[in-house]
Amino acid sequence: MSITDSSVEVVLRRRARRSKCPCGYTTAASYDQAPRRWRHLDFGRHKVWLVYSIHRIExxxxxxxxxxxxxxxxxARHTRDFEDTVLWLVTRTDRTSVSTLMRCAWRTVTSIVTRAVDALIDSRRLDRLYRIGVDEICYRHPHKYLTIVGDHDTGKVVYIAEGRGRESFSEFFEQQSARERGAVQVVSMDGSPAFRAAAEHHVPRARQCMDPFHVMQWVNRALDRVFSDAASVRRTLTMQAPQWRKARTALRLGKNRLTKTHKSLLRTVINADTEVGTAWRLKEQFRDLYRKVAPSNAVRYLRRWIEEARSCGIIAFVQLARMIEKKAEAICAAIELGISNALIEGINSKIRLINARGYGHHSAESLKAMIYLNLGGIEVKLPTQT
Ligand SMILES: [Zn+2]
Known part of the structure; x- marks a missing residue:
């Protein structure tokens, strides 16, 4: 062992007579040997290195x-303990904290994550998929996309492809065997014709439906439009920016999740502008379609909602009603098949978090690894956890 001001080197010597191949084969013969260093967890201010003359075998x-x-x-050039600590940290905190605490370059963190995901991800994850959901995310503006496939039954991400076209989704089906494809019964998605075409081609017998998450997004966007027109077009509302953002959040939130402050803000907005009031009520009624309406009653309920939205006199909702009418069958199919917005909402919010922590925006490769690590069902434990 040698110690300097900033590092400790621990020299390891072999006791075993035989060397082991990663495949399990052992041999006493050595092809050659060369010294190698592995970075281990720090000892106080000292960086710790394990030094060992590693053998190559045939x-x-x-x-x-x-x-x-x-x-x-x-x-690896880092010990398992070091790597596991990095993996545990990146699923919990931001990128700068990880590289400062572990005293290693960001590049190193990325390569640890990428290699660990390769080694730890369940290779049989494409087996036993019955109800899948597909979505696209833009990871760098303007035109860099990833196509993400998730399992509605486990909530896990099972496949990520670059791009968002038909080929991207097809790539997933091509990784599956014919038997695995045959097991897929439901595919949920946004309105993308590219995804629809890929699903029709590869799993023609699976039922396609609209993801509730995206449909609610349409509804909320229409509501946003009515709200911002109240200030900029109809001039019925004047609000400071922070108040404005709070009111928009209150409008978007489900009625059952409103706090007292939200409620009073909402009352102020609705009293000042009746169109916002109507739009908000229509939004809540639409939410009930997913929350309260019995599946057997969904088609009738939705038809009534479309009628009401179409005749409400608010352009944003008249247009929305038209969009929803076109997709009515696929919207009701999701309700009938019990597809919730949990999977896609979970994926979207987790990816926003990954980006906010500074792990996004770089290469597609490293973002893919981060998504698998966070959402692919990989269990990460600290070396001290058993
Ligand atoms: Zn081998």
Whole structure:
């Protein structure tokens, strides 16, 4: 062991006579050997390095390979404990904190995450998928997209492809065997014709439906428009920016989730502008379609809602009614099939969080790894947790 002001080097010597290939094969023969260092968890202010003369062996199956060591993953330059700590941290805190605390470059964090995801993700995750949802996210403006496929039954992300076209979604189906494709019964999505075409081609017998998350987004956007027109066009409302943002949040929130402050703000807005009042009521009635209406009654309820929205005299809602009418069948199919907005909403909010923590916006590759790590069902434990 050698200690300097800033580092500790621990030299390891082998006891075992045989070297192990990552595949499990062991041999006493050595092809060659060379010293290697692994960064380990810090000891106070000191960076700790494990130093070991690593052997290469000739495996009958794998060829010439570096031997397996118990303290690190194959090809890693950091110990397993160091890597696991990094993985645990990146799912909980921002990028700058991780690289400051661990004293390593951001590049290093990315490569640890990417390699761990390759090693830890469930390779049978495309098996046993019955009800899937697909969505696109823009990860860098203006035109960089990822297509994300999730499992409604587990809430996990099972596949991520670059782009958002028909090919991107097809790529997922092409990874599945014919038997696995045959098991898919439901595909939920936004209104994208590209996704629809891919699903029609690869799983023609699966039922397609509209994701409640996206439909509610349409409704809320129409409501937003009516609200902002109250200030800029009809001039019935004057509000300071912070108040304005609070009111918009209150309008968007479900009636059952409003606080006292929200409620009084909402009353003020609705009293000042009757169109906002009507729009808000229509939004709440639409929400009830997913929350309160019995599936057997959904078609009738939706038809009545469309009629009412069409005749309410508010342009944003007349247009919305038209959009919803076109998709009415797929909207009701989601209700009948019990598709909630939980999966896609979960994916969207988690990805917003990943971006906010500074892990987004870089390469598609590193963002994909972060999404899998956070949403792909990978269990990350600190070295001290058992
Ligand atoms: Zn081998």
């Amino acid at each position: 495996c009958p199956t794998c060829g010439v390979r570096t031997e397996d060591v118990p303290w690190a993953r194959p090809r």
